[in-house]
Amino acid sequence: MTQKIRILLVDDHEVVREGLRAVLESKGDLQVVGEAGDGIQAVELALRLKPDVILMDIDMPRKNGISAIHDIVVEQPEAKILVLSSFSEDTQIVESMRAGALGYMLKAVGTDALADAIRRVYAGETPLTPLVARRIIATMTPTRSEPRLVEVLTERELMILPLVVRGLSNKDIGLQLGITTRTVGTHITNMMSKAEVENRVQLSMLAVRQGLTSVFNDE
Known part of the structure; x- marks a missing residue:
């Protein structure tokens, strides 16, 4: 039996949490192990339950989501947090x-897309x-010392780059290029090292800023 992904839901509206629980647990591989109605509860439950993924709202009483993310990551640097917000x-x-979230989805997202995220x-x-992604790109300030990706990446890595920018998973990239998921992961790790960035978001933003690929034609 495949191990389920353990999720902590954080939202100050009980009806939202109930709806999310029903939707996510219907997917089969996702399991809600806890719920928090504010940022303080979120930190307490995250440290106690150590969920695989924390689904975090931003606008909440007592402690907002951004502060909660920061506090959780300070105590558990390995925490995997996905923001789900209307903002x-x-x-x-x-x-x-910056506080440590790995992803950011808007509440208008479809249920299948949320589960995939x-x-x-x-x-x-x-x-x-x-x-x-566009919002993040708009806030980025170029630096003169950043590596030029067209010079430091290999031909194969430059083929993978636009697929990373599009937000494809390692599995989907592998299927498109005819290589294994593990090989894709190795390439992306090497690409981030050469680009002197810490994650895929920073790599994607750097690629767009340097004009190597266009980003997202759809909303």
């Missing part, structure tokens, strides 16, 4: 990612909706 403002998005965060990937 699409630059400040909330950027601060959430949870699986991808669990796998260490960085899912973003197209709008969120």
